[in-house]
Amino acid sequence: MGTKYNVLYNGNIALERGKDGVNNEFTENFWQMLPVERMNVSEDIFLPGQTKNADFDRAEEKAIKAIQVHGMNIDGKEKNPQIDEAYLLLGQARYFDQRFVPAMAAFNNILNKYPTSDKINQVKIWREKTNMRLDNNQGAIDKLKRLLREEEIEGQDLADAAAALAQAYINTKSKDSAIAQLAIAAENTTVKREKARYHFIKGQLYNEFGKKDSANIEFDAIIDMHRQIPRSFYINAHIEKSNNFDVLNGDQIEFEEYLTDLEENRENRPFLDKIYYRIAEYHRSNASDSLSEVYYNKSLRKTTSDKYLRSLSYETLGNMYFDRNIYKTAGAYYDSTMTAMVANTKPYRIIKRKRENLDDVIYYEGIAQTNDSILRMVKLPESEQLAIYTKYTDELRIKAIEDQKQQEEALKKQQSQTTPATQSLQNSQGNLKSKLTPPGMSRQIQTGNSANGASSFYFYNATTVAYGKNEFLKLWGDRKLQDNWRHSSQRADIVNTTKDDDLVASLVEDERFNPETYLASLPTNQSEIDSIATERNYAYYQLGIIYKEKFKEFQLSKNRFENLLENDPEDRLILPSKYNLYRIYIELGLNQKAEAMKNAIVLNYPDSRYAEILLNPQSELSKDENSPEAIYTKLYRQFENEAYAAVIAEAEVQIKRLEGDDFVPKFEILKASAKGRLYGFEAYKEGINYIALTYANTEEGKKAQEILKDAIPVLAKKEFVSDDDVDKFNVIFQFENNSGEDIETFITTLNEEVAKIKYFDLTTSKDLYDDNTTFVVVHGLKSIGGAKGFGELLKTGEKDKRGRLLKPKITRPYFAISSPNYAIIQRHKNLNAYLELQ
Structure with a gap:
């Protein structure tokens, strides 16, 4: 009796308290397949004598005390019927403390010494759960199947056995077998939380198999339980069910009402982040990008601890802006995406690589748009230029006036506002103040402190003082400090203008509102204009390459290359642009255009490497002796053999031959290294600097920038050492x-x-x-x-x-x-x- 109602009673209380702690620490991840058992296995290593949870440690101590102090082993037989309970408590405490090998020893001890225990079926289930934690899934499956076949188990024990078997099947990828066991577990468990979990996992499995109707039945079973289960299961069942909606054939009006009901239900407020995200996904699937963007942002404003949801929203918004060619905003969203992801995971690395590639797009798109704008303006007659800038500056001035008015109104509102506490104090002391305040003193003076603790005294607020000075000047003019300053004889210098006139006058002198400022900034020298056009053309070329190679955005790449060829580019960009367009036409299925481009290359550039590739495609595939790779490899061997002069000469030939090719920066690096070995540090520095500037957004250019920053200052030292x-x-x-x-x-x-x-x-x-x-x-x-x-x-x-x-x-x-x-x-x-x- 003492064992049952004292030692084991307190031990079981500690175990339950520890299990509650485990449940509270575990956060359900509904984005993945839920585990059958709610426990997060930690990989932290603890030394002997250490424990993860003090409650489990106490439960273990009580179990050991019951065994050692209250055990009554007489003639090889245990006379205390509570000792098997003590061993079960010991095993469970160790199990939840994630010490699975000692837990296994405790469960095996019961099976060996107490085969007739009334807890024997529970012990067998716990032993197989421990086996699964030790990655012995097949052994657990065999023994659990034998247990269910040979023993008459019912109620919660049957539910626990079926649930454990289902988890073992999931671990071994036999998910179809898991569904049947989860159905048994859901039917027999008396714990509502567990019932909801089993139904949810079944729904997830059915979705994996593409059986949406069966999945919806499971989610409906959870929804019907309503307030009997945690709200997270109820909401996520709704979300999963909505994901199975047939957009093409379903009743969209009814579905929108369904989503609206979820959104407007007050009980769902803690889960609005997921609900808003689901509504955003629905609108996006219907091509309502503006509505979907609104709901993605609403989801982000509500998202709290769900980092994965936040990363999904940020990434989707980034993709939407990328598709609309708004690359700077897309880049900002990708930056935010990475802050919500686990660093160095595969998804993180994918987004990081995409973001780094976007740096080049943002840079070159900025150049292309700015220079295009300048060149279009330069081509217009001066009268049209003036008209455009005049319209622009007028709109800018009007906006500035409106902004300044709003600022003054805000200041006036701030000045007129008083806190309830201050107003109450003023009312209670009104008569006293009217007697004590001398005539002419400003009624702006207030008594006491504002609601936020700062003094509300007029002259303590620099903003209201500045506003007051401005209002005085507008009303009275710049008057001297003297007696009778308000007499009409002193009104000669009053400013008789309206507020709007004052605002306009203060803004007239601003160069931002003078169209001549912008006209003067336009380039007039032909060499400057040519330089802007050259820079714009190179930006178009780089964008074409980036969209084609890094993003596989063939339509965008096609547009950039075609725009480039229409703008009379440098000779070095024409041939590679045409060849890339040929490849893009093939990818887009524009066979007639591809054939025409091929004929143009072969006819106009018969001796080029590109013509050779088009006429003999196998030469490119076999990497023959004329391919850039083969030439570079041969040249590098010469570099290793110290034939630096020959390397420099041949590299220059190949750089001219392969203009526009991705391999050119590699030859530049090799040439710079050879010059450094032959002519010294200054020649090397000059070559690296050229690569860093000319090929800034290539891998070689970025490496050159690192060399300039880190290595060149070290290499520059030429003082001899002792x-x-x-x-x-x-x-x-x-x-x-x-x-x-x-x-x-x-x-x-x-x-x-x-x-x-x-x-x-x-x-x-x-x-x-x-x-x-x-x-x-x-x-x-x-x-x-x-x-x-x-x-x-x-x-x-x-x-x-x-x-x-x-x-x-x-x-x-x-x-x-x-x-x-x-x-x-x-x-x-x-x-x-x-x-x-x-």
């Missing part, structure tokens, strides 16, 4: 490239001599310094003295067996240098400066 701070040194032999000397023979001899040195790990290399000079380098020496000593050793030669000094094999002059300083002279080509310091 030899005392370095532990790597080289010996350098210098050769003139055109002297006719056999460098390879020298290297062979040097390698033979280096191989004789056993106490250093020495290596040699041949490094190009510039057009005229090549270095043969010995690496691996540890000090400047050791490097110089090694050079002298080579010049001294060896002795024969008799001790006679043999003629040295290497007598060439050398100089020693540390590895960091060698990198500096290679980078900045300042060898002479280094030698002067030695």
Whole structure:
């Protein structure tokens, strides 16, 4: 009795309290398949003795106390009938505390020691639930099926067993089998919340199978339970049912009334975010974009904790603005989408990549629109230009006047408003104030504090003071501070204008409202106009490429390329634009236009790479020797072999040949690197800067910008470092490239001599310094003295067996240098400066 009504009673209370805590922490995600059991499994790791929940820890302590203190094992038999209950409590506490292996041990202990327990069926169900948590789903299925087949289970136990089996089927992707078990669980459970959950999961499964009518029956079963279940299940059942509405064949008027009833029901206010989103989706499916946008924004204003819903609304709005070519607004919505998503997930990366691509679109669309506007205006006669700007400035002035009026009215309203507390105080002290206030003193003065705690005294408010000064000037003019200032003799300088006249006068001088300001800003020099047109054409080309390659928006890409060709672009843009248009026509099924474009390319550019591709498509597919990829690979091998002059020359040829091609920036990078190796830091910096400016929105251009920001300042340093701070040194032999000397023979001899040195790990290399000079380098020496000593050793030669000094094999002059300083002279080509310091 003490075990049942004291220890286990308190333990079960703690368990229920802990389960309530688990339920409260778990947030239902109706966007995904609901789990059969409401519990969020955490991957946090806890050390022995630690627990996730103090209530489960207390329940476990009570269960252990019951077993250890109240157990009555006599002659191998347990005489206390409550001990099996204690073990069940122990297993459940560990299960909900997510310590599944110890929980399994507790359940197995009951099965082994208490096979006749009245709780044996519950224990078997809990054991298989634990098995599922340990990813042993098939074992759980086999044992639960055997339990249901061999035992007569009914009521809540049957519901629990069927629900557990359904979850195991879902885990093993046997979802059709899960439906039958969920039906049994829903029919037998006595817990309304569980019944709603089982019906909802069945509806989700039917929707996966495309059986919308069956799904709606399940959702209707939830809706019929109304206030007996959590409101979230009721609302989401309505939402899921509405998602199954047949837009083409259904009664749209009735459906709109259905959605309106959901929206207007006061009990549904906490769920208006989802309801508004569903209404927005309905209007969008009916092509009512303006209405759908209103409801998406209403959903966003109501959304609280549902980040996924917020991300859906932001992303949809971004897509809508993107489709309308309003890219800046679309980009802002995509930014907001990412704030509501989990970072580094696949959906997040997709939106991020789309947003980054949109940067280029926003940039080039801005250039195209601005420059188009300027060029259209420049072509008009001056009289039409003046008329357009006059109309624009008049509208601007009227708007400014209206804005200023509204500001003054707002100030006047603010001045006239008094708080209820202040008004009450004024009324109660009215007689006293009328006696104490001297004649002429402003009645604006108020007593006490405003409702927000700030003083309402007139002269403490800078806004009302400024307004008062302005009103005084309009009424009385600029009067001197003197006696009798209100006499008519002092009225000579009164400003006799209306408020509107004053506003107009104050705005006349503003250059914004002068059409001549805009006329003067138009370019008149032909070179400026040509430059604007060139920039606009390049923007059109880039937009065509971006829409085609990154967004697969072939219609938008087609429009940009066609507009470009109509505007007399540079020669370098014509051929690639035509080739891209040919590809787009093929994608859009415009075969006649594609054939005409192909013939134009082949006829007018017969020697071009594009003509070769069109005439022999297999050459492009096989990446033959004339493809950009093959040429670049060959050129890079030459770069690795230090044939820098040849790389620079060939890269320039390919850049001209492939004008407009995506591969051009790669050749530019290779050329800049080769120039840097051959001519030094300044040449490299100049090349990288050119790439960063010319190809700013390509991958290579962005990489060049990073190099300019991070690497160039470091590489720019050319002060030599002290030899005392370095532990790597080289010996350098210098050769003139055109002297006719056999460098390879020298290297062979040097390698033979280096191989004789056993106490250093020495290596040699041949490094190009510039057009005229090549270095043969010995690496691996540890000090400047050791490097110089090694050079002298080579010049001294060896002795024969008799001790006679043999003629040295290497007598060439050398100089020693540390590895960091060698990198500096290679980078900045300042060898002479280094030698002067030695």
